[in-house]
Amino acid sequence: MAANPVSLIPARHKNVNRAEVCDQNFLEFVQSWQGGAARQPSALSPQPSSPVLPGSLCTVEDFVQLLDSQLVSRHLDLMARVLRVKNKVFYTIGSSGHEGNAMVARLTRHTDPAFLHYRSGAFMAERFRKLPGMDPIMDSALSFAASKDDPASGGRHKVWGSKPLWVLPQTSTIASHLPKALGTAVAIEQGKRIGHALPIPDDSIAICSFGDASANHATAQTAFNTAQWTAYQKLPAPVLFVCEDNGIGISVKTPRDWIGASFSGRRDLDYFTADGLDLAAGYEGVARAVYHCRTTRRPTFLHLRTTRIMGHAGTDFEIEWRSVEELMAVEATDPLLRSAAIALEAGIYTKEQLLAKYEDIRKRCFAAADEADRRPKLTDLAEVIAPLAPYRADKVAAEAKRFDHAEKRLAVFGSAEKLPEKQAPRHLAIQINNALHDLFAKYPETLLFGEDVAQKGGVYTVTKGLHKAFKNARVFNTLLDETMILGLAQGFGNLGMLPLPEIQYLAYFHNACDQIRGEAASLQFFSNGQYRNPMVMRIASLGYQRGFGGHFHNDNSITALRDIPGLVVGCASRGDDAAMMLRTMVALAKVDGRVCAFLEPIALYMTKDLYAAADGQWQFAYPSPDQALVLGEERVYASEANDLVIFTFGNGVPMSLRAAREIEKAHGWKVRVVDLRWLVPLNDAAIARHAGECKRILVVDEGRKSAGVGEGIITAIVEGGHGAKPLRRVVGVDTYTPLAGAALLVLPGDADIVAAAATLSR
Numbered sequence: 001m002a003a004n005p006v007s008l009i010p011a012r013h014k015n016v017n018r019a020e021v022c023d024q025n026f027l028e029f030v031q032s033w034q035g036g037a038a039r040q041p042s043a044l045s046p047q048p049s050s051p052v053l054p055g056s057l058c059t060v061e062d063f064v065q066l067l068d069s070q071l072v073s074r075h076l077d078l079m080a081r082v083l084r085v086k087n088k089v090f091y092t093i094g095s096s097g098h099e100g101n102a103m104v105a106r107l108t109r110h111t112d113p114a115f116l117h118y119r120s121g122a123f124m125a126e127r128f129r130k131l132p133g134m135d136p137i138m139d140s141a142l143s144f145a146a147s148k149d150d151p152a153s154g155g156r157h158k159v160w161g162s163k164p165l166w167v168l169p170q171t172s173t174i175a176s177h178l179p180k181a182l183g184t185a186v187a188i189e190q191g192k193r194i195g196h197a198l199p200i201p202d203d204s205i206a207i208c209s210f211g212d213a214s215a216n217h218a219t220a221q222t223a224f225n226t227a228q229w230t231a232y233q234k235l236p237a238p239v240l241f242v243c244e245d246n247g248i249g250i251s252v253k254t255p256r257d258w259i260g261a262s263f264s265g266r267r268d269l270d271y272f273t274a275d276g277l278d279l280a281a282g283y284e285g286v287a288r289a290v291y292h293c294r295t296t297r298r299p300t301f302l303h304l305r306t307t308r309i310m311g312h313a314g315t316d317f318e319i320e321w322r323s324v325e326e327l328m329a330v331e332a333t334d335p336l337l338r339s340a341a342i343a344l345e346a347g348i349y350t351k352e353q354l355l356a357k358y359e360d361i362r363k364r365c366f367a368a369a370d371e372a373d374r375r376p377k378l379t380d381l382a383e384v385i386a387p388l389a390p391y392r393a394d395k396v397a398a399e400a401k402r403f404d405h406a407e408k409r410l411a412v413f414g415s416a417e418k419l420p421e422k423q424a425p426r427h428l429a430i431q432i433n434n435a436l437h438d439l440f441a442k443y444p445e446t447l448l449f450g451e452d453v454a455q456k457g458g459v460y461t462v463t464k465g466l467h468k469a470f471k472n473a474r475v476f477n478t479l480l481d482e483t484m485i486l487g488l489a490q491g492f493g494n495l496g497m498l499p500l501p502e503i504q505y506l507a508y509f510h511n512a513c514d515q516i517r518g519e520a521a522s523l524q525f526f527s528n529g530q531y532r533n534p535m536v537m538r539i540a541s542l543g544y545q546r547g548f549g550g551h552f553h554n555d556n557s558i559t560a561l562r563d564i565p566g567l568v569v570g571c572a573s574r575g576d577d578a579a580m581m582l583r584t585m586v587a588l589a590k591v592d593g594r595v596c597a598f599l600e601p602i603a604l605y606m607t608k609d610l611y612a613a614a615d616g617q618w619q620f621a622y623p624s625p626d627q628a629l630v631l632g633e634e635r636v637y638a639s640e641a642n643d644l645v646i647f648t649f650g651n652g653v654p655m656s657l658r659a660a661r662e663i664e665k666a667h668g669w670k671v672r673v674v675d676l677r678w679l680v681p682l683n684d685a686a687i688a689r690h691a692g693e694c695k696r697i698l699v700v701d702e703g704r705k706s707a708g709v710g711e712g713i714i715t716a717i718v719e720g721g722h723g724a725k726p727l728r729r730v731v732g733v734d735t736y737t738p739l740a741g742a743a744l745l746v747l748p749g750d751a752d753i754v755a756a757a758a759t760l761s762r
C-alpha cells in the first residue's frame with residue numbers, strides 16, 4: 001500500500017490558494033513515490049480485465065478510464081481558479097474531492113436521466129465516454145466561459161448538462177432537484193403503465209446526486225419521504241439518490257456520521273455505502289447500489305464518501321476560518337492521491353507516465369479554455385431570452401383546435417346524445433370537468449393527480465368521474481405534499497407525458513412555489529430549449545366563497561405567479577372560456593413545452609346566475625372541441641360601449657357586469673367590460689387599445705392592492721398613453737382574508753365598483 005500521504009505533504013502553510021497546494025501535492029506525491037516504483041514494471045502491466053488490486057471489482061480498464069475522468073475534472077477545477085481572476089471563467093465551484101462520482105457514471109448508462117450535484121465534473125467526464133465523438137473538456141470549458149456555444153445552456157449558466165447524455169441541467173438551489181428526479185423515476189414506470197413510448201429504455205433509473213448538507217433540506221426530505229411512501233405501497237420508484245458526503249456544507253460541518261445514522265435505517269429506502277475516495281475499494285459498493293436500483297426498481301440511497309478539496313468555491317478562502325493542520329488533513333484525503341497510489345502500486349503507470357498524463361490533461365484543459373474564451377458570448381437580449389417562453393402561435397392554435405378524437409370521446413361521454421356540447425348551458429365546474437374528460441380522450445399521455453382528485457373527484461367535484469373513466473394509472477391521488485406534486489409533474493414532463501397536477505387551494509401553491517419558479521419554468525431557459533417539462537397546473541383559487549373557509553381557502557394573491565419568467569397564467573370566469581382556455585394551455589404545453597397555471601375561481605364553480613336568483617345567466621354552452629382561445633385574447637362585453645371600460649378577470653367579471661347595469665342607470669353611461677382572461681403575460685396592447693377607445697377607465701382586481709394584477713393593468717394603461725383619462729382601481733385590501741361575512745369587507749364588491757365609477761364622472 002501507499003505510504004501515508006500526510007507525511008509526504010510539505011508545509012506550504014500560508015498559501016491562501018489551496019488549488020496551488022493541491023496541485024503541488026499531487027506532483028510531489030507522485031515524484032516522491034517510494035512504493036518500489038511499482039510492484040511490477042509497466043511493461044508487465046496487469047491485463048485490462050484483471051482487477052486493479054486484489055479483491056477489487058474495478059478492472060484495470062475501468063480504472064484507467066476512471067482516473068482519466070478524475071484528472072479531467074481536477075484540471076477543469078484548477079483551470080477555472082486560474083482563469084477566473086483573468087475574467088475568462090465565471091464559475092469556480094469545483095468537483096475536487098468528489099471525483100469518485102465518476103464510478104456512478106461508469107456503472108450507469110447515458111440514458112439514465114441524471115440530476116446532478118454541482119460537484120459532478122468527474123461524473124460528466126465519465127459519462128461523456130458513453131457516446132462517441134464527444135469532448136468533455138471542450139464542452140465544459142465553453143460552459144465555464146459562458147460562451148453561447150456551450151452545449152448545455154448556451155451560455156446562460158455554468159451547469160452540468162447534456163441533451164444526448166440525459167443530464168438535465170440543474171439550478172443552484174440545493175435540493176430542489178430531488179423531487180423532479182424522483183418524479184422522473186416514477187414517470188419511467190408510469191409511462192409504461194399507460195403505454196407511453198418512453199424516450200429511454202424501460203429499465204432506466206433516475207440518478208440524483210447532492211451533498212450531505214443538502215440532504216437535510218425540506219425539499220430533499222420530501223423526495224426521500226415520497227420515495228419511501230411509494231415503495232412502501234410496493235410501487236416502483238427506481239431512483240438512485242447519491243449523497244456525496246464530504247462532511248461539510250460551505251463552512252458548517254455535518255455532525256459526525258449523521259448521514260449514515262439518518263439514512264441507514266429508513267424503511268423502504270435501501271441504503272448502500274461506497275468509498276468515493278478510493279476507486280478500487282469503492283467500485284463494488286457503487287456497483288451494488290446501481291444493480292439493486294435497476295433490478296428491484298426500489299428507491300436506493302448510495303452514501304458516497306467524498307472530501308472537499310479547495311474550499312466551497314474559489315471565493316472561499318478556507319485558510320481564513322480553518323486551521324492549516326485541518327486543511328492539510330483534508331487535503332491528505334484527496335482521492336487523486338489515492339488513485340495515483342493505486343496506479344503506481346499496481347504498475348499501471350510509472351511515475352513518469354502518470355506525471356505526463358497529468359500534465360497532458362492540464363494542457364488540454366487550458367487549451368480548451370483559451371479556445372472557449374475566443375468563442376462568442378451572448379450579446380443580444382433577444383438571444384438570451386429566446387428559449388424562455390417559446391410561442392409558435394399558429395402551431396399552438398392548430399393543436400388546440402385539432403379535433404380527431406371523435407370516437408374516443410364518444411366512448412368517454414357515453415353516446416352522441418350525451419356529448420357535452422349537446423347539453424344545456426352549464427356552470428363552470430361542470431364545463432371544466434367536461435373539458436378534462438375531452439382532453440383525456442384526445443391525449444393518451446395526460447395524467448391528472450393531486451390531493452383527493454381521484455375517487456372523490458376533488459374537494460369541489462371538478463375531477464369527478466375521471467378516475468372511473470381513465471383509471472389509476474392516469475388519475476391518482478398523491479400524498480399530501482405540494483412540492484412533490486409539482487416534482488412529479490416535472491418528472492412526467494421530462495419523459496414526454498402531459499401532466500395536469502392539481503393544487504387544492506391557491507394558498508398551498510405558495511409553499512411549493514419554488515418548484516415552478518426556480519425549477520419547472522426555468523428548464524427551457526437553462527437548457528437552451530433542449531429540455532422541457534410541459535404542464536398545466538390547475539389551482540382552485542380566489543375568494544368570495546360566501547362565508548366559507550377563511551383566508552387559506554380564499555387566497556386572492558397571484559402575485560407569486562405574476563413574475564415567474566415564462567409562466568403562462570390564465571383565469572377563466574365562465575365555463576365555455578375555461579374549456580377553451582384549457583385546450584389552449586394544453587396545446588402550449590404540447591407544442592412549446594410551456595408551463596401553465598390555470599386558476600379556477602372557486603366561488604364561480606357552482607355559480608349559475610348573474611343578475612338575479614334563478615336567471616341562469618352565468619351558465620354557458622360547452623364549446624365544440626375544435627374551439628380554443630388565443631393566448632392573451634380578452635373577452636369583451638358590450639364592445640361598442642365607450643363611456644367607461646372596466647378591466648377585470650375572475651370573480652370581477654360577473655361583479656363588473658352587474659355593476660355596469662347600475663352605472664348605466666345612474667349615469668347613463670354605456671359600459672364596456674373586458675375580461676382579460678390571461679393574466680401572465682398581460683395583453684398590454686389590448687389594454688391600451690380599449691383604454692384608448694373609452695372615456696373613463698376602471699380596473700377591478702379582486703386580488704390584494706399591492707403587487708397584484710391591477711398594478712400591471714394600470715401600467716399598461718399609462719404606458720399606452722392613457723394615464724390622463726379618469727381612472728380608478730377597485731382592489732382588495734392588503735390583508736389576510738377573515739372568516740365569514742367579514743371577508744366581504746376586505747374584498748371588492750359590486751357596490752365598490754359602482755361607487756368608484758361615480759368618482760369618474762368628471
Ligand SMILES: Cc1ncc(C[n+]2csc(CCOP(=O)(O)OP(=O)(O)O)c2C)c(N)n1
Binds near residue numbers: 312
Ligand atoms: C436552497 C438553498 N439554500 C442555500 C444555498 C447556498 N448553498 C449553496 S451550497 C450550500 C452547502 C451545500 O452543502 P452540501 O450539500 O454538503 O454540498 P457540498 O457543497 O458540500 O458538496 C449552501 C448553503 C443554496 N444554493 N440553495
Ligand SMILES: [Mg+2]
Binds near residue numbers: 211212249
Ligand atoms: Mg457537503
